[in-house]
Amino acid sequence: MATRSNTVAIVGAGTIGLSFAALHLTKDPSCKVAIFDNRSDLQAYVSEHLPRYLVDADRDTCFARLTLAESLEEAVRDADIVQEQGPENASFKIQIWPEIEQYAPQKALFWSSTSGIPASEQVRDMQDKSRLLVCHPYNPPHIMPLLEVVRSPDTSDDVVERTLSYWRNLGRAPVVIRKECVGFVANRLAFALFREACSLVAQGVVGVEDLDEIVRTSMGPRWTVAGPFKSYHAGGGEGGLTSFMAKIGDTVQGCWNASDEDMKRGNIVVGGPWQDDVCKQTQEAYGMVNTSERDLKTRNILSAVKDSCRA
């Protein structure tokens, strides 16, 4: 599909930055990556940590396509894509984009990996506000397919289309968020369920491990196959979601009401009285989580999804 190799500049090389670098290098075998980060031990740090993200790939050929830039200018001057994951504060981002704009080629796409600072805020001092959008990953991006593509009112359709096209060519799942909103969509959904989970554990209805087991053996696999709307639409039979709401609506509302009451009673806010015990239970249940094992299992499940779709 690509007629020439892409060059991606990774600005900010924390865990998300390295995971993205690995994603580009492994999914697009001709892609070149330049990393810029002002930490003094960048070379040692990248050599030590990048390899573990280079799953099923030849490390030498990946490293051969990688440059560690000594300046922001060097990193972005040949870039087709500039992907930023610097500190999560608006002033940093507002300041860096005009600088990037000054050095990068005119057609380069500008992506921020922020989980909460909308493009409309980041573009404040840019010349061309149409070039920037948010590509918010679900961690870690070298494993998880989702990218929330959050455009600002200024982002051009062309920039959105080229962004979607790049990610689709890499076999990822970019989804356009139509309006900027607090937390975007994935975190909003996940945190809504997490709040209910905290509330139920805080009340002693169920333990932390058992709640996790419930999710792993029901919603997890179900929602890997069909999202909530499709699932409940199927649950309504021929009449779809409309029938589902007509038949089960009272039960749904009963749950929502009980949830609201429990949240208030339990004071389920961040830092509320419930929090210490829930954190303690979680620590006792899991200790230090082996994320390599988690990532391996996740990859197996994602392969099974792909194979099922082909079948």
Place this chain on the structure above:
Amino acid sequence: MATRSNTVAIVGAGTIGLSFAALHLTKDPSCKVAIFDNRSDLQAYVSEHLPRYLVDADRDTCFARLTLAESLEEAVRDADIVQEQGPENASFKIQIWPEIEQYAPQKALFWSSTSGIPASEQVRDMQDKSRLLVCHPYNPPHIMPLLEVVRSPDTSDDVVERTLSYWRNLGRAPVVIRKECVGFVANRLAFALFREACSLVAQGVVGVEDLDEIVRTSMGPRWTVAGPFKSYHAGGGEGGLTSFMAKIGDTVQGCWNASDEDMKRGNIVVGGPWQDDVCKQTQEAYGMVNTSERDLKTRNILSAVKDSCRA
């Protein structure tokens, strides 16, 4: 493990009843099942619909272990387990259990598949209130591993233990809910996320299909591997969930606050002004869902989970 074959009486043969019948028949090759339902075409109905639930099993040997009982007494008199999925109203259930108690062997376990009427209410007129608990499945039970085992204050530990042991021998995932609560746990969690989903779609942040795609490519696979507590605990690194809440807590609370405001503004209650458009979008996106395809994909994913755990 079982020293003799189990006999399960299925009282109420709707889709849940048939799915459970198939589960017992296929997962325990020596198990006998008796079905009782007062529909007049029971024989034709079971012959037509049961086979599609008998996945990877020899249909003839399954049907050879199946009896259609002509009365409740006949269905339960040799039962080790009586599993009820009659109409979802308390008066029906309050009435039927004393009758079952009168005919069933003294050691038989009594399970209700209700999604909302707690055992403590159903036992009202029983002699021995310690025998009954809720085994609430996640649909369809012949596919989905989860069973919410919801005890009442009267349920004996022995009944809980024998229930867990039965399901574990069948390779299922029974989880004990410690306190009866509205909607139990799985639906409470799923409906909390669903409410947020409805709210975000109603506001035009994202479309129905795109929201489903977001869940399918992020939370779905993640939560198939590790539930929300374990996931966020891992996200906090060495300090676990405590660190996660310290670092990301403001973002979490920001999402919860935005969610509360949006729910109020959008009047996200069942039957609210948002509902018609969301149902219409869902219908346009999916038409009639092919649940056989969904179930096949789900089985493939569950196999991948099992294989990963063994590896």
